[in-house]
């Protein structure tokens with residue numbers, strides 16, 4: 001029996017559900033990755049994620065070669081390339097890991113029916129989450145819409161069987177002799193696919209399993225502080241693993257196993273517990289997308305679709321100011337510059353900037369969601385949508401709409417010394433730690449002694465927060481059933 005393993009969001013050679021299943025059930029296993037034109041054609045030429053994938057594939061190919069196999073890499077439309085390659089190899093089966101996004105599900109269905117025409121099956125496996133779809137339900141067998149009971153049920157189910165059951169690594173090595181070599185293993189250059197070669201300094205991130213493992217190792221040394229440190233964007237608090245989770249260069253089972261191990265170690269308990277919760281949020285949003293695919297372009301709570309957002313040229317101008325980090329609110333602007341320059345944004349700042357766009361500027365959350373989707377290295381439909389709907393108060397278990405982040409207070413609390421702001425807005429560097437959060441409130445003499453002319457070196461605020469707050473409460477009053 002000949003099989004083909006199609007790598008997608010799972011660019012690793014170890015602890016890989018589909019690869020393991022294929023090896024176990026076949027005599028010869030070929031491996032493939034497709035640079036899918038259907039996805040690439042929507043991306044800008046300097047997209048960092050394509051670089052990340054490219055780097056990851058070089059390493060993956062090398063690892064598969066060490067195991068006796070090879071990686072076929074093609075550039076084209078996956079729905080044509082996969083059936084073509086499977087037919088050419090006379091494969092009986094194509095193995096993949098589940099992709100939960102509605103468009104991917106549709107693509108997989110189409111491919112499955114094409115494969116069926118020559119008696120080749122498509123077999124799909126759970127790999128990128130611990131519990132998926134309907135695996136964690138309420139006692140009444142209903143999907144959860146609130147995170148905390150979901151988390152409790154998740155933990156209860158997990159702990160009943162334990163880490164060895166749910167997080168046991170797949171031992172590919174036992175069957176590695178079944179990996180097959182393919183004559184052409186060249187990887188198309190980025191330029192061949194219409195992408196620019198970005199200098200390393202612009203990229204600020206390294207793809208591949210080794211880079212993911214190094215980040216995780218570094219994080220494990222500070223996981224005990226995570227509960228506190230994760231809130232302060234100027235310090236190295238979180239794991240920075242999201243892009244590796246997105247492309248599967250780390251294994252979720254490995255991360256959960258290690259996090260649980262830390263939960264049991266004195267000094268790491270609280271931090272590790274909170275971090276584990278974040279990984280459970282990830283499963284939660286995948287589950288929400290499974291049950292409510294309409295959230296892609298609608299509010300989770302239907303009443304909230306009635307909200308009238310700002311429109312027209314003024315809204316467009318405000319939106320562009322937000323995108324470019326020119327709102328006049330230093331923390332918001334520094335956060336947007338972090339995103340634009342690195343493709344990463346700290347979680348606290350994602351909440352602050354999203355809330356600012358929706359509740360200070362009155363702009364439809366979907367505009368911001370799309371902007372993040374284009375720029376975040378770790379963009380994931382379910383988590384991004386969940387995060388935006390949380391901030392806009394339109395989602396499941398979202399913050400109540402009358403709870404509106406004050407961008408100045410957030411700045412004073414989470415970047416008290418202005419370190420993060422100074423990193424991205426050096427023109428404000430000479431303001432002291434108290435002044436830096438709201439420069440427009442300063443006297444002319446104070447601005448002058450810091451060498452700042454507002455409106456020239458740094459913008460005046462595009463809105464007044466207190467005024468915007470009142471307008472938001474009016475805007476949300478159309479909602480029939482407030483929280």
Ligand code: FAD
Pocket residue numbers: 230238239240241242243245278279281282285345346347348350351354372376378379380381383384385386387388391
């Ligand atoms: P850590 O703090 O180290 O967390 C570890 C992992 O847990 C993350 O890598 C991620 O996989 C998961 N995680 C953490 N928080 C969440 C969460 N709230 N929801 C789901 N999973 C979570 N996360 C994405 O992975 N992709 C997105 O597109 C995305 N968009 C977001 C948009 C908004 C408006 C908001 C408020 C949050 C968004 N998040 C998204 C969640 C979170 O901000 C990022 O996962 C986190 O900042 C990534 O950094 P890290 O890996 O250092 O996180």
